[in-house]
Amino acid sequence: MPAEADPASIDAGAALADRGHGHRNEGLAKLAVGAIGIVFGDIGTSPIYAFRETFAGHHQLTPDGLHIYGVLSLVFWSMMLVVSIKYVTIIMRADNKGEGGSLALLALINRVSGNKRWTAPIVLLGVFATALFYGDSMITPAISVLSAVEGITTVEKDFAPFVLPLAMGILAGLFAIQSRGTEKVGQLFGPIMLVYFVTIAVLGIVHIAADPGILIALNPWYAIQFFLSDGLTAFLALGSVVLAVTGAEALYADMGHFGRNPIRVSWLFFVLPALMLNYLGQGAMILSLTPADAAVAIQNPFFLLAPESLRLPLVILATLATVIASQAVISGAFSVTQQAIQLGFMPRLRITHTSASAAGQIYIPVMNWGLMVMVMVLVLSFQTSSNLAAAYGIAVTGAMLIDTCLLAVVLFNLWKWNRFAAMAMLGIFFAIDFAYFGANLTKVPDGGWFPLMIGLIAFTLLTTWAKGRQLMMARMREAAMPISIFVDSAANSATRVPGTAVFMTSSPDGVPHALLHNLKHNKVLHERVILLTVKIADEPFVEQETRCKLEDLGQGFHRLIIRYGFMQEPDVPEALKRLTGCGPAFKMMDTSFFLARQTLLPSSRPGMAIWREKLFAWMLRNAESAMEFFRLPTNRVVELGSQVEI
Known part of the structure; x- marks a missing residue:
């Protein structure tokens, strides 16, 4: 049976979700403006x-x-059903103590549901949604910046040869500045996006005023009529209509930064009206033109x-907006990668904090340069x-479809909704999700294979x-000696030397390999x-008061478990400084940290295919050192090797 949730923790989680981690004392208006700058960049540049x-x-x-009335009706009702109802109203309620996103939701389901039979496929679905996100994070910067820069051809057709070099230069510059952090630049994101949304809304109003009849396109009948008239063509059009709601999942993923209410307010009262x-x-503009002119204008109606006199400023503003949208996606890739590392789905990678005040602002070099290479390849390949x-x-x-699957688990098992109401809504x-996904499957031969391949x-x-x-x-647990036997036999036979030895171990049971090797070779204790184990909890944050669990094993031996949330960065020395109950205070100059570096030997034992074992061994060799990941002092670390067959 799922564990009963503590009402106090539910209230605390709801408060965090409403106001956002790290922004609890900021006003709703300020958070809403910040959300406009970060959360809505992707969906905001879709027009x-x-x-x-x-x-x-x-x-x-x-x-x-x-067709124009039908498409506009599809765009409006897609925004209402997918974004406003599915994500903003329902899915954003499924927060993991204030945090959103596929991995955060997956961790929540895992924590509450325990080890039920259906959790394994759900975990795989959540992981696949994360994998698809990486494909999306490569395409979004490429298509956003390229589409904005292409606007210069509406100013002067002779500028066409400069589109590709200019777009690549902007993207290269964007990735190059990631290591310096975006805290100061990020302060401009909100105001710039405010100006952008106001501008596109005003441009729309000008043309609507000339033809107010266009407003009847909001009637769902025109979408139905489009399908009744065109059938297959209307279905295929869904593959492009869905571009209007790309970025909807960002509302949920970024909930932890800004909170549920600021995102809802920004969307319902500002972003949605501006987009529509x-x-x-x-x-309205296309309908006002002759068929011949309309055929030309439809190639770039936004600009x-x-x-004509304001077209170049619009191109510059749109380019700035797409750079901001790309920045949000890149930052999102860093954040998702950090969560995946903490939850055990990725090897340790070098993570650098770019802000002393904002914990969420991080930089992952491998991810940054990998994304840049793939984005450049996309721009050069697709042109x-x-x-x-x-x-x-x-x-x-694909990610939206998986989110609906995860939502089904939440409705039936976490929220205990009425079965018939839940089934009707699902x-x-x-x-909707299958229709959009099916329509996009037809694009696989023309380029849809790329995100699927990356995923x-x-x-x-x-x-x-x-x-x-x-x-x-x-395998390591199989060969581990019970700690009680080791303490009784080794404590009296080995020579004891002054100081403290911390043996890092991934398992909270048995004797760490590094301890056995140290005793075997150095013959001292x-x-x-x-015996220290760092555990990452299925919740975003673990409070300082409940972080450490200490057990006295006797004879000067202690087992320590330090827990962190999947949104927190482990800092072992800091945790040890706060530790009490196991002798004198820790001094780093009197403390030695012993790490075991495993060398994997692929074998025919049941578990994984040989090629996957070799892949895992390669990933393990290239993982970030535990010394840097856990912030251990470099001059106090000893590494001891061991071999493990898997």
Whole structure:
């Protein structure tokens, strides 16, 4: 049976979700503006290419009244059902003590549900959603920046040859500044995005005022009529319409930074109206033109909304907005990677904090440069944002479908909803998600294979690491000596020397290999021996008061378990300084840290295929040193090797 939730913890979690971690004392208005700058960058820049791609993309539509009204109706109701109801109203309630995102939700389900039979497939689904996110995080910067820079061709057609070099230069600069942090630049994100949303709303209003009749496109009947009239063509159009809601999952993933209420307020009262005014304005503009002019204008309707004299400023503003959207995606990739490392799905990587005041601002060099290379490859391979649009969407719709699966678990097992009400609502969500996902599957030959390939590679790496780590720990436990026997036999036979020895071990049972090797080779034991295990909890934050669990094993031996949340960075020396109950206070100059570095020997024993064992061994060799990951003092660490067969 799932553990009963503590009402006090539920209230605390709800408060954190409403106001956001690290922002608990800031006002709603300030947080809402901050959310506009970070959370809505992806979905906010969709008008640059989404409406265009529905008509001028790989499945072209005639820009006439039937199709424009039908597409606008689909865009509006997609935003209402997918973003406003599914994500903003329902899924954002499923927070893990204030944190959102697939991994945070997965950790919550794991913690509350225990080891039920259905949890294994749910875990795999959550991991695959994370894997798909990496494909999305490569395509988003490429298509966003490229689509904005392409706007200069509406100012002067002769600028076309400069589009690709300019886009690549902007993207290279964006990745280059990541190591310096974005705290100061980030303060400009909110105001710039405010100006951007106001601008696109005003441009839309100008054209709606010239043709107020466009507002009837909000009637769902026009979407239905589009399907009744065109059938398969309307279904294929969904593959481009979904571009209007890409970034919806960011609302949930970024909930921990800003809180539930600021994101809801920003979306419902500012971002959603601005986006719909712009889409309606694009539709009104196209309908006001002759068929010949409409066929030309539909190639770039977003920038043609502005009069010619204001087109260049609009291009610059849109480019700034896409850079901000790309920055948010890159930061999101860092955050998801940190969560995956802490939850045991990825090997340790070097993580650098770029802000002393904001704990969430981190930089992961390997991830940064890997993303940059793949983004550059995408831009050079696909050349135009229209070609990239074929690759965009399948990762997003796949992740949205998985989110609905996870939501089903939450509704039935965590929230205990009425079965019929839950099934009715889930039926609507699954129908929408399968329709969008199915429409995007038709784009696989034209570029949709790329995010699927990245997702498959990432999924293989994530599951191989998690499974390999599980097998390695099981093999080490098999060979481990019971600690009680070791303490009784070794305490009196070995020479004791002054000081403290801390033996890091991944298992809270048995004797660490490093301790056995040290005794075998050096034949001494320190006066105080700490067997230390760092555990990452299935919750984002662990309070200082409950972090350490100490057990006295006798004869100067102590077993210590230090718990951190998956959003926290382990700092072993800091935790030891606060520790009491096991003798004198810890002094780093009198403390030695002993680490075991395992060398894996792939074998034919049951567990994983040989190729996966070799892949796991390669990942283990290239993982960040435990010394740096746990912030151990470099001059107080001793590494001892051991071999493990898996």
